[in-house]
Amino acid sequence: MSERKLRAWQAAGLIDADTASRISAWEAAHSRPIGVWAVVGLGALTIGLGLVSLIAANWEDIAGTTRLAIHMLLMVALAAGTWWSMSRERMHDQVQDALLFIGAVLGLTFFGHLGQVYQTSSPLWQPLLAWMLLFSPLLLLFGRGWPVAGLWMAGLLGLMWAHADDHGHIWTLFGRTERPWLCWGLIACPPMIVAGAAALLRGRSSRPAFWRLLEQMAVATIFTGISLAILLHGWDGDSSLRPGSALIHGLALLAAAAAIAHARRTASGRATAALLLVAAALHFTQALLPNLHGTARAWTGSLFFCLLWGAVAAAAIHAGWRRLFQLAVTLVALRIIILSFELNDDLLGSGVGLILSGLFAMAVAWGTIRLSRRYAPARGDMA
Amino acid sequence: MMPRRTRLILAAALTLPLAALAGSWAVTHRQAQQGQEWLIPIQGYDPRDLLRGHYVQYRYDWPLAPHQGEDGRFDPSYADALCVTGIAPHIQAVRPLPRTMNADQSCAIILRGTIGTRREIRGLTSDIFYASQSQAIVLSRKLSDPALQGLVRVRVRPDGMLNPVALEFRRRPPPQP
Numbered sequence: 001m002s003e004r005k006l007r008a009w010q011a012a013g014l015i016d017a018d019t020a021s022r023i024s025a026w027e028a029a030h031s032r033p034i035g036v037w038a039v040v041g042l043g044a045l046t047i048g049l050g051l052v053s054l055i056a057a058n059w060e061d062i063a064g065t066t067r068l069a070i071h072m073l074l075m076v077a078l079a080a081g082t083w084w085s086m087s088r089e090r091m092h093d094q095v096q097d098a099l100l101f102i103g104a105v106l107g108l109t110f111f112g113h114l115g116q117v118y119q120t121s122s123p124l125w126q127p128l129l130a131w132m133l134l135f136s137p138l139l140l141l142f143g144r145g146w147p148v149a150g151l152w153m154a155g156l157l158g159l160m161w162a163h164a165d166d167h168g169h170i171w172t173l174f175g176r177t178e179r180p181w182l183c184w185g186l187i188a189c190p191p192m193i194v195a196g197a198a199a200l201l202r203g204r205s206s207r208p209a210f211w212r213l214l215e216q217m218a219v220a221t222i223f224t225g226i227s228l229a230i231l232l233h234g235w236d237g238d239s240s241l242r243p244g245s246a247l248i249h250g251l252a253l254l255a256a257a258a259a260i261a262h263a264r265r266t267a268s269g270r271a272t273a274a275l276l277l278v279a280a281a282l283h284f285t286q287a288l289l290p291n292l293h294g295t296a297r298a299w300t301g302s303l304f305f306c307l308l309w310g311a312v313a314a315a316a317i318h319a320g321w322r323r324l325f326q327l328a329v330t331l332v333a334l335r336i337i338i339l340s341f342e343l344n345d346d347l348l349g350s351g352v353g354l355i356l357s358g359l360f361a362m363a364v365a366w367g368t369i370r371l372s373r374r375y376a377p378a379r380g381d382m383a
Numbered sequence: 384m385m386p387r388r389t390r391l392i393l394a395a396a397l398t399l400p401l402a403a404l405a406g407s408w409a410v411t412h413r414q415a416q417q418g419q420e421w422l423i424p425i426q427g428y429d430p431r432d433l434l435r436g437h438y439v440q441y442r443y444d445w446p447l448a449p450h451q452g453e454d455g456r457f458d459p460s461y462a463d464a465l466c467v468t469g470i471a472p473h474i475q476a477v478r479p480l481p482r483t484m485n486a487d488q489s490c491a492i493i494l495r496g497t498i499g500t501r502r503e504i505r506g507l508t509s510d511i512f513y514a515s516q517s518q519a520i521v522l523s524r525k526l527s528d529p530a531l532q533g534l535v536r537v538r539v540r541p542d543g544m545l546n547p548v549a550l551e552f553r554r555r556p557p558p559q560p
Binding site for chain 2: 065068072075076079082083086087088089103107110111114115116117118119120121130134135137138141142
């Protein structure tokens with residue numbers, strides 16, 4: 001805290017002399033020697049980089065088992081350090097998260113390292129699944145911030161993606177072109193399960209911020225996934241979803257909505273649960289639609305997209321999510337602009353269509369800004 | 384100080400991945416020491432630079448038994464298993480083994496394609512060999528040299544799965560006039 005600021009506040013009559021001296025005393029007692037720590041940190045970083053460079057320069061000459069032993073020793077040392085400092089609760093939350101993050105990444109790379117040394121290979125989802133099983137207890141029970149929550153969520157999404165990719169490939173290998181609906185239905189469910197479970201744990205855990213982050217990440221994943229499914233359905237009829245898969249997704253969304261509504265009886269909880277219900281209804285209805293072509297497909301595709309994000313905007317007003325409201329309104333506007341270009345496809349060459357589409361895009365942009373200014377919730381409200 | 388129960392959970396959560404990874408290493412190491420070594424002719428090159436490291440991709444160039452080559456219908460990519468004749472590590476010829484036939488006295492060893500592995504590894508058709516960046520470039524250059532015959536030294540596990548050990552090169556005999 002700068003003394004200059006304190007004097008300025010005192011001069012402006014915001015605080016009295018007594019408060020100013022008490023703030024100064026408190027800041028002096030709680031100040032951290034940032035300069036010293038920065039130099040120590042820089043020194044440690046330099047030594048670390050030097051060691052890494054030494055090993056990297058001689059990497060090819062080091063025997064495979066020795067390299068693996070170095071990797072394993074690093075993990076053991078990190079685990080011991082993590083246990084020692086965490087059990088004494090002497091660590092800042094961010095440092096603790098950084099240690100867990102580094103440990104988990106070292107664990108993940110060990111699988112790749114093992115494969116390189118022993119020339120063994122496996123589909124990507126297998127080491128990812130093993131990593132999730134081995135590191136989830138550590139990350140979920142002791143994680144505190146976004147690095148750990150983000151890493152865990154990225155691992156889960158990577159696992160889902162790698163498995164779906166591999167599964168799709170195996171089915172084509174056996175000459176089966178029809179997608180197994182049960183597999184595609186179940187494979188997309190983990191984010192729904194995480195959203196519901198995180199909401200339930202949020203109220204009971206001593207780390208509600210961590211579970212809140214995971215819930216937000218899972219819900220964001222769900223809405224990104226459903227938006228992509230709607231967009232792809234609108235642009236490419238072949239990517240249509242099978243009703244069986246969409247029904248499984250819908251049921252998982254209902255379960256997540258029920259869990260969130262039960263766990264969080266606030267405006268934000270109600271709005272999230274309602275949005276998941278809307279997403280389930282739209283997703284399932286779209287899978288039931290027959291394969292449309294041309295203008296009909298463009299209209300229905302954009303209608304579903306606008307309904308989804310229109311619902312998000314309405315929920316954002318109810319729950320007071322300012323940023324999300326602005327994002328939803330922008331996405332709806334963009335989709336409408338894209339629709340106008342899609343419908344004017346045959347006129348684009350003539351120039352008239354281009355002018356009309358351009359004018360329409362400007363009108364939509366103007367309307368969006370007006371709408372956003374008039375209805376956006378006030379700053380400072382968060383989910 | 385953390386409560387005793389939480390400290391125990393933390394210790395368990397930290398030990399679980401370490402123990403499992405160490406166990407996985409031990410099992411992989413033991414498996415890598417087992418089996419018989421064979422030399423299989425290979426062709427093709429395809430150095431890759433992926434996150435998982437540099438590797439050279441190759442295709443097996445199976446020496447076919449005479450009557451298999453004549454009709455030209457044998458494609459090892461459709462074979463579940465291959466019967467190898469010869470004396471380790473030198474393969475004389477291979478022929479596909481029907482699924483129902485497990486043991487055959489005339490086979491020196493039976494090779495089986497790995498199912499459910501990475502896309503670059505297709506049964507008994509192709510495989511990959513991890514190498515350092517500089518090594519991968521040298522290997523791929525040698526593999527593309529028509530004067531050299533590439534061979535992969537594999538260790539065949541008791542279940543018939545192949546594990547590459549090294550890439551070797553032999554000068555091809557000059558073409559007959």
